[in-house]
Amino acid sequence: DVLERKIRLSEVKKHGPTSERPWVIRGVKVYDITDWIQGHPGGEVILRAAGGSVDPYWKIFGIHQKQEVYDILEIYLIGAVDPQDLKDGAVPSDNIEDPFEHDPKRDPKLHQHTSRPCNAETPGEALATFITPNNVFYVRNHMWVPSLPPNTHLTIELPDGEEVTYTLKDLKEKFEQHTITSTLQCSGNRRAHMTSSCGNTSGLQWQVGAIGTATWTGPYLRDILSHAGFPVSSPPPDAKHIQFLGHEAYGASIPVQKAISPNGDVIIAHSMNHQPIPKDHGYPLRVIVPGHVAARSVKWLKSIVISDEESTSQWQRRDYKCFGPNEVGSENWETAKSIQEMPVNSAVTSITPRKEGGFLVKGWAYSGGGREIVRVDVSTDDGKSWNQATLELPEANMGSKYWAWKQWQYNIDTPKGGSTQSTSTEKEKMILAVKATDEAYNTQPKDFQPIYNARGNLAIAWHRVPVEDAV
């Protein structure tokens, strides 16, 4: 019986991520995963746990809490942890690595949905400014925050398999630097609104703050690819996707056209609002794909692969796709398109009573693909009549297209004029509704039901708010 082999924790520790034969512990059993790494669906991420317990990592990925996964692992069983090293029959917790040990402290003003991994949205006040300050920029982490030295390397893998590596210094000094202002929005922004209209969606219940705008600085990806030897003006036909891999194992990809287009403005950023990118947002390097869903703007960027296929990560092949309202449990993940450019969306972020009566309403509006917001319509009777909000026109260098949101304002005068406080019945009647239109004249649907999808992605119906909810 293999379990008769007793293995000391100190011995397991020697079989860490860089050893020739990496081992992991699950419960009190020890496994040699060397031959599994190639076949592990999550790739090399499992090495993060090598030399110690895999349990805290597998807790993060619910996908592992299945018998079939445990059965696979059982193939690689080599022994049990020596009872001398156990406490109450388990590996003592001070011997178990905490995946989140390098996570930074977060600003208490962020509205946290989860802390491990950190998922936190930008508070209303911070959504009212064109540039979102770094400390309150929303955080969407699928895993832990990797701790990286300032001079990590970025590797580019060309279609023929050749690799070219750049240091951060190279990226800052060998290439022309570009600064562009771009919005990032999570595909799940406003999911909570879809849930309250339709009853049920799975995923983080974001309100209106999984969006933000920052100024990003770094070289163009196009220039780096070209320098590495990729013919950006005449790409070979089998070079179809640019895959990005993060240091903690997150991965995603974009079509090659977006990466090489002189109007794509894809940046390998080292600065966010003229500061080194904060840890939560990808320190020291992240890709910024303006106009696309933020899921493609991979943080803690480790490598870039030019490929004939999309990234094989679950974040490319599964999570960020959309389906018809009836396709619940019958989703065809193979044929559905990955979300790339974002559709038009808008939201109310604050309703403030004015001294002179009435209310000042503020919000944002954004569309993907560099399509500028051209109009925001506001109704105070749930869509029977409409007026236009005032759009703010900030001065910002967005590069070749309109990559940022627009802030808007709208004044609601007190119904029937005069009184400082509207009566409660007047307020009850007042349902504020907002919709935006982009330069392609795309606009938002009225209701969530026809765009319902079980994952709650792309929640873009009119934002409707009873004014009595004003804060």
Ligand code: MTE
């Ligand atoms: N990159 C890595 N490496 N890991 C991640 O978890 N999350 C993605 C994207 N890039 C993610 C990532 C998603 S879904 C979003 S919405 C944005 O990063 C969030 O970026 P932010 O945290 O800087 O706001």
Ligand code: MO
């Ligand atoms: Mo996201």
